Amino acid sequence: MKNDCLFCAIAAGEIPSNKVYEDDLCYAFYDIAPQAPTHFLVIPKDHIGSVAEIGAGNSAVVAHIFEVIANVTKELGLESYRVVSNIGEQAGQSVRHLHFHVLSGRDMTWPPG
Numbered sequence: 001m002k003n004d005c006l007f008c009a010i011a012a013g014e015i016p017s018n019k020v021y022e023d024d025l026c027y028a029f030y031d032i033a034p035q036a037p038t039h040f041l042v043i044p045k046d047h048i049g050s051v052a053e054i055g056a057g058n059s060a061v062v063a064h065i066f067e068v069i070a071n072v073t074k075e076l077g078l079e080s081y082r083v084v085s086n087i088g089e090q091a092g093q094s095v096r097h098l099h100f101h102v103l104s105g106r107d108m109t110w111p112p113g
């Protein structure tokens with residue numbers, strides 16, 4: 001757990017959140033400022049700063065997270081959804097702990113803004 005990391009604190013249960021799913025490796029919770037009718041985030045419990053910090057030593061959790069996304073969206077009855085991860089300031093990353101946004105329930109535009 002990284003000091004002063006908001007999502008490490010959320011994964012540890014130190015800051016309350018609205019849980020969607022949890023296991024030993026990852027935690028999923030609803031976004032506090034939803035950008036779609038369904039909008040939740042999936043994060044690894046271990047601190048990884050962003051996609052830019054994924055490598056041979058920590059990439060297994062990413063495969064696991066995508067498996068979790070496939071399962072949880074099915075359980076929620078979501079047939080169409082978008083998975084997004086922002087990396088760095090210009091792309092709009094505001095929390096420096098790896099997270100995958102899962103957005104669903106409205107028409108989406110492409111390219112994203």
Ligand code: 5GP
Pocket residue numbers: 006017018029030031032033034085086092093094095096
């Ligand atoms: P980013 O901007 O880094 O791609 O995504 C961070 C997301 O975290 C944003 O969508 C923001 O609304 C969400 N967020 C920020 N602080 C909190 C919080 O304290 N609780 C929850 N549930 N979501 C948060």
Ligand code: ZN
Pocket residue numbers: 002005006007008009046047048096097
């Ligand atoms: Zn963290």
